[in-house]
Amino acid sequence: MNAPQAFPQLDLAPHIRIDGVHKAFETGGRIVTALQDIRLDIPRGQFTCLLGPSGCGKSTLLNAVAGFSLPSSGTITVDGRQITAPGPDRGMVFQEYALFPWMTVEDNIAFGLHIKGMSKPEIRDRVGGLLSMLSLGDFRQRFPKDLSGGMRQRVAIARVLALDSPIMLMDEPFGALDALTRRNLQDELLRIWSELKKTILFVTHSIEEAVYLADRIVVMTYRPGTVKRDLMVDMPRMRDPAAPEFNQLKRELGVLVMEEQQRHHTDELRMAAVD
Numbered sequence: 366m367n368a369p370q371a372f373p374q375l376d377l378a379p380h381i382r383i384d385g386v387h388k389a390f391e392t393g394g395r396i397v398t399a400l401q402d403i404r405l406d407i408p409r410g411q412f413t414c415l416l417g418p419s420g421c422g423k424s425t426l427l428n429a430v431a432g433f434s435l436p437s438s439g440t441i442t443v444d445g446r447q448i449t450a451p452g453p454d455r456g457m458v459f460q461e462y463a464l465f466p467w468m469t470v471e472d473n474i475a476f477g478l479h480i481k482g483m484s485k486p487e488i489r490d491r492v493g494g495l496l497s498m499l500s501l502g503d504f505r506q507r508f509p510k511d512l513s514g515g516m517r518q519r520v521a522i523a524r525v526l527a528l529d530s531p532i533m534l535m536d537e538p539f540g541a542l543d544a545l546t547r548r549n550l551q552d553e554l555l556r557i558w559s560e561l562k563k564t565i566l567f568v569t570h571s572i573e574e575a576v577y578l579a580d581r582i583v584v585m586t587y588r589p590g591t592v593k594r595d596l597m598v599d600m601p602r603m604r605d606p607a608a609p610e611f612n613q614l615k616r617e618l619g620v621l622v623m624e625e626q627q628r629h630h631t632d633e634l635r636m637a638a639v640d
């Protein structure tokens with residue numbers, strides 16, 4: 366008799382589950398609903414971009430996943446455990462680098478490892494590997510003020526990678542960089558992501574950036590922030606921004622984002638009239 370055929374176990378449980386998340390802020394006596402009933406299951410290893418114009422709740426959602434600012438209602442779980450605070454399973458990269466100005470590049474990268482109590486030889490090995498992975502070897506003794514924006518962001522990424530968090534949360538990390546540096550870092554990030562198999566949640570308001578990077582794009586609405594469109598990007602990497610399918614998707618997303626941009630604009634005019 367033949368032995369029963371073994372099938373590989375598929376990892377069907379989401380890495381991150383965002384379930385009915387709602388977030389309201391009180392500001393100047395008014396309640397602002399930043400997020401309303403957000404539901405997303407994010408599989409392990411997926412590169413997801415949150416896309417939308419200013420004010421649609423992208424950072425609020427990212428901060429909730431980071432555990433910096435918890436939802437007013439609804440839950441967020443990572444590997445089935447509810448998030449109640451920041452944790453080492455989630456590394457965050459901000460637009461404003463957030464480096465310690467008094468520390469060298471290598472000390473910035475090593476900082477979290479000292480806090481974790483890792484031994485000096487282990488720290489030396491890990492930091493050495495990251496310096497070479499991010500082409501920072503020649504800059505190890507420099508201070509942040511002596512680096513370009515792109516180099517500072519490399520250090521910020523290396524610092525998060527040092528902690529080996531399975532999830533990387535990135536809030537417009539390349540928003541302040543010039544176009545060429547931005548493309549270089551996008552390529553580096555794709556290389557690192559495919560090598561290290563991280564789950565990435567990446568906030569951007571750049572349609573081109575989302576189409577270039579993402580497996581999945583979640584377009585958000587302006588106030589309240591809801592999911593307007595949730596789509597998979599079925600294009601092989603490295604993607605060619607000049608390719609017809611790339612531009613077709615950019616156009617489709619452009620229509621969706623412009624609708625929300627228009628709602629933002631109308632809201633601003635209404636608020637100005639009230640003031």
Ligand SMILES: Nc1ncnc2c1ncn2[C@@H]1O[C@H](COP(=O)(O)OP(=O)(O)OP(=O)(O)O)[C@@H](O)[C@H]1O
Nearest residue numbers: 390391392397399418419420421422423424425426
């Ligand atoms: N701490 C806060 N207090 C009051 N309102 C807030 C606070 N944080 C965010 N908001 C409001 O919540 C809404 C969503 O803001 P959020 O920063 O998440 O949007 P965003 O899509 O990330 O925009 P941007 O791209 O400009 O950062 C906005 O209307 C914003 O004014």
